[in-house]
Amino acid sequence: MAALVSSHLDKPVNLLCLSLLLLVCILSQRSCAQTTYKSVNLGGWLVVEGWIKPTLFDSIPDNDLTDGTQIQLKSVTLGTYLVAEDGGGSKIAVNRNSASGWETFKIWRVKDGSYQLRVFNKKFMVAQNGGGGIVNAVTTTPSTWETFQIIRNPSNRNQVHIKVLNGMYMQAKSQDQLTADFQGEPGWGNNAATFEMNTFGQLKGEYQLTNGLGNRAQQVLNDHRNTFITESDFSFLSQHQINAVRIPVGWWIASDPNPPAPFVGGSLKALDDAFSWAKKHNIKIIVDLHAAPGSQNGDEHSGTRDGYIEWDSQNNIDKSISVIDFLASRYAKDSALLGIELLNEPRTAIQLDTLTPYYKKGYDTIRKYSSSAYVMMCNRIGGADPKELFQMNNGLTRTVVDVHYYNLFDDQKFKSMTVQQNIDFVKYDRAALLNILLSANGPLIYVGEWTSEWEVKGASQSEYQRFGQAQLEVYGKASFGWAYWTHKNVQEHWSFQWMVQNQYLDL
Structure with a gap:
């Protein structure tokens, strides 16, 4: 008798099960x-x-200075680091004994050897009038006055000069203000235009x-x-x-x-x-x-x-x-x-x-x-x-x-x-x-x-x-x-x- 009842109910039960399965499918994608x-x-x-x-990066000149590389610059004469005061928006000073966020600059590569430097609050370092005076970090969109050559010491690549548009170099004459008014070739001795460059955080x-x-x-x-x-x-x-x-x-x-x-x-x-x-x-x-x-x-x-x-x-x-x-x-x-x-x-x-x-x-x-x-x-x-x-x-x-x-x-x-x-x-x-x-x-x-x-x-x-x-x-x-x-x-x-x-x- 049970078998007979079961045989009569097979089709309705199967249809019910199928309907329930379809409902579950609608309610749950998984x-x-x-x-x-x-x-x-x-x-x-x-x-x-x-x-x-x-190996894709091997043939890039100065391939440790690609876009986004972070650098810190220390004056060899003063022994202190460059800093974008307030994180940017004002002057570049040379008065920090240690380096952190405001003392860190991010590379924007313009071409081989030429770079722009973005500071903590996303503004850019600029040599006013292309050089000859003070260096600030006040520009939002970089152009020619914000573009610099980083020239490395052939015998010590961590030692650099930074050349501005008019051919002068940045120098740290005092801790109060970085200027771009060193004339002539500075050489690699103990002078205000020479900086120690530390690089880190490279992006590839x-x-x-x-x-x-x-x-x-x-x-x-x-x-x-x-x-x-x-x-x-x-x-x-x-x-x-x-x-x-x-x-x-x-x-x-x-x-x-x-x-x-x-x-x-x-x-x-x-x-x-x-x-x-x-x-x-x-x-x-x-x-x-x-x-x-x-x-x-x-x-x-x-x-x-x-x-x-x-x-x-x-x-x-x-x-x-x-x-x-x-x-x-x-x-x-x-x-x-x-x-x-x-x-x-x-x-x-x-x-x-x-x-x-x-x-x-x-x-x-x-x-x-x-x-x-x-x-x-x-x-x-x-x-x-x-x-x-x-x-x-x-x-x-x-x-x-x-x-x-x-x-x-x-x-x-x-x-x-x-x-x-x-x-x-x-x-x-x-x-x-x-x-x-x-x-x-x-x-x-x-x-x-x-x-x-x-x-x-x-x-x-x-x-x-x-x-x-x-x-x-x-x-x-x-x-x-x-x-x-x-x-x-x-x-x-x-x-x-x-x-x-x-x-x-x-x-």
């Missing part, structure tokens, strides 16, 4: 994900990062490379793009169970083949090639706006000139939406497109009430062209609430929140961790956080950057294997999947290709 993606970032390819391939991004190379930049970038990632890399990834790639791009790609100087064309053709290769090897593509106009995080991978975060002006936000519109219109109908990421790693210096309207407008922009492409939104870095983007995703479809997990970049937390403590942190702390995100009935979750590198020194192959395996197990539970940073890197443990080929990472 439960309806058809595929989780094992993916790899193609970092350092279409957005240059010098630490990934340092695409802006630094292209501006440093000048008219050679196009050929260098062409060679790099044509060789760093090729179709053979897509074949390799496909053979090792990778079904997606995340490709960082810079905002200048939307102006290809003639982007604003100093950027050079060619990245768009390379991205087109990637879409072609992806289809051949059954790989999906996430296009990631990694470098946004004005810089969203001040890091070299954001295309910044000097490390200041200036993305959150309305003009730069509008430019970013234009880039998203360009990418969506170009690739929305391409079968290889998986998603578009609206912004990579904005820092908490970017206010949430500035970021979320941008993300919503970016979502609407992509939806003009595609209802199926995933719209991906990166969490802010620097201590933000990991669920801060969940509320804005209510009512949106096919959205993904991208979280980045590294056992690095936090000296207090990771510097002293042992091998087992690192592994346990992933297996318990990270797993718990990920479970909270996954159980919140919000957008899909993507661990869009992680790596097998850590702060442990001298770890064995088996220890790297255990660490990598722990991350694969935990991040493999993310509802959208994960992406290793990055495919190729001169630093071996950051290179997915090297880690797989040398059996440090087993998928």
